[in-house]
Amino acid sequence: MKAPRFAYRRAATLAEALDMLAGEGPGAVPLAGGQSLLATLNMRLSTPTLLVDIGDLDELVGIALERDVVRIGAMTRHAHVLESAVIRQHAPLVAEAIGHVGHVAIRNRGTFGGSLAYADPAAELPACTVALAGTVVVASRAGRREVPAERFFKGLFETDLAPGELIVEIRLPAHKPDRTWAFLEFARRHGDFAIVGLAAQATLADARIVDARLVYLGCVDRPKLARAAARALAGRTLPLDETAWIEPALAEDLDPPETPGCSAATKRQLAAVLTRRAVAAWHDRMPR
Amino acid sequence: MTPRDPEAGFTVEIDCTVNGVRVRRAVPARQHLVDFLRDELELTGSHLGCEHGVCGACSVLLDGVVVRGCLTLAAQAHGKRVDTVEGLSDSGALDALQAAFARHNAAQCGYCTPGMLLTAHELLGAGRPMSRAAIREFMSGNFCRCTGYHAIVDAIAEVLERPSSGS
Numbered sequence: 065m066k067a068p069r070f071a072y073r074r075a076a077t078l079a080e081a082l083d084m085l086a087g088e089g090p091g092a093v094p095l096a097g098g099q100s101l102l103a104t105l106n107m108r109l110s111t112p113t114l115l116v117d118i119g120d121l122d123e124l125v126g127i128a129l130e131r132d133v134v135r136i137g138a139m140t141r142h143a144h145v146l147e148s149a150v151i152r153q154h155a156p157l158v159a160e161a162i163g164h165v166g167h168v169a170i171r172n173r174g175t176f177g178g179s180l181a182y183a184d185p186a187a188e189l190p191a192c193t194v195a196l197a198g199t200v201v202v203a204s205r206a207g208r209r210e211v212p213a214e215r216f217f218k219g220l221f222e223t224d225l226a227p228g229e230l231i232v233e234i235r236l237p238a239h240k241p242d243r244t245w246a247f248l249e250f251a252r253r254h255g256d257f258a259i260v261g262l263a264a265q266a267t268l269a270d271a272r273i274v275d276a277r278l279v280y281l282g283c284v285d286r287p288k289l290a291r292a293a294a295r296a297l298a299g300r301t302l303p304l305d306e307t308a309w310i311e312p313a314l315a316e317d318l319d320p321p322e323t324p325g326c327s328a329a330t331k332r333q334l335a336a337v338l339t340r341r342a343v344a345a346w347h348d349r350m351p352r
Numbered sequence: 353m354t355p356r357d358p359e360a361g362f363t364v365e366i367d368c369t370v371n372g373v374r375v376r377r378a379v380p381a382r383q384h385l386v387d388f389l390r391d392e393l394e395l396t397g398s399h400l401g402c403e404h405g406v407c408g409a410c411s412v413l414l415d416g417v418v419v420r421g422c423l424t425l426a427a428q429a430h431g432k433r434v435d436t437v438e439g440l441s442d443s444g445a446l447d448a449l450q451a452a453f454a455r456h457n458a459a460q461c462g463y464c465t466p467g468m469l470l471t472a473h474e475l476l477g478a479g480r481p482m483s484r485a486a487i488r489e490f491m492s493g494n495f496c497r498c499t500g501y502h503a504i505v506d507a508i509a510e511v512l513e514r515p516s517s518g519s
Binding site: 102107 | 382405471490
């Protein structure tokens with residue numbers, strides 16, 4: 065279908081973009097890469113009054129390591145993330161996940177900030193940002209604020225962003241030698257949205273798990289940090305010889321809805337399978 | 353703020369380069385790039401399939417990289433270079449791929465072919481050797497509803513294996 069009628073303005077600077085967003089009120093939506101927004105407009109699932117094109121804002125593009133933090137500009141495109149040596153070395157979870165994001169033409173346009181702002185529950189980058197305990201930096205005319213990723217995602221396509229606000233940067237704590245990671249998805253076809261996915265990181269003391277962050281995607285309304293599973297994992301030693309705790313822990317953490325062609329029980333089962341694979345991958349990648 | 357003209361922003365002035373030719377137009381804000389190319393410039397080689405970013409029939413190059421024409425507004429082409437299958441055919445950039453597609457019967461109904469060629473062009477541009485599985489993965493965002501994928505992969509693999517491939 066064709067998109068509904070909306071107005072379009074191109075911002076030359078961040079300050080101008082924030083003015084445009086503030087001036088229009090809640091009907092204004094930033095247009096970054098457009099790979100989710102324009103699809104929803106073509107399907108008429110979304111009816112903004114104004115698109116503020118932030119595509120020219122080079123100040124929002126770039127990936128840099130600063131002390132112990134990987135800083136990613138909100139307009140950084142997936143193709144850039146895929147090729148980035150800083151990401152490979154300092155955010156290996158993201159490096160592993162980014163290959164699952166769309167296809168080449170989508171990755172050439174789609175942006176990191178756009179993926180977070182859209183907050184599709186099946187998207188990879190929101191889950192990675194939560195798993196890594198990242199921070200979302202948000203700007204408006206009133207100034208900047210930093211939102212922990214865990215608090216940024218509020219529900220199905222819902223975030224902490226208020227009208228007039230724009231994601232400007234994502235900050236991820238850089239990888240450390242005592243960390244291990246895994247990103248896994250179960251999708252019907254490569255590049256499709258995952259039925260269930262898992263972004264998982266653990267902090268180890270030798271082979272003992274000190275802290276685990278497992279974030280499930282696709283199966284519930286937001287990237288879901290699994291606290292019961294993390295509690296059950298803490299203190300265990302890799303490789304795990306016993307994994308029967310996974311199902312009861314996930315039953316506490318995940319309450320997936322039935323969707324056509326996929327029951328809640330199937331989703332929980334897939335989540336358990338991915339959890340076992342992720343913990344095995346943690347062991348394979350353990351620093352030794 | 354001064355009150356804005358209520359009609360402001362619904363029409364957007366763009367100045368871009370399409371297949372090497374400078375184009376200046378006023379376009380509706382909501383018009384996507386492929387409708388602009390097809391309806392305004394009569395470049396009908398880029399096709400519309402799903403019109404929500406799934407099928408890849410609308411692939412065009414924007415500043416040299418392949419994008420979904422249906423997920424790009426014409427307004428976003430402002431200041432940029434757009435190349436379509438017409439321009440890349442005329443310049444000879446697709447010669448080797450087109451000959452291989454013909455040899456392998458990789459175009460059946462032909463609807464997906466322009467998109468396939470543009471994505472394959474980017475694959476060749478990466479300049480890396482690729483397994484058939486890697487070619488399939490790279491091309492996986494372009495659908496062929498005749499399901500003629502095998503011949504398409506054959507054609508791309510042949511061009512990829514040839515030294516100094518024509519891309």
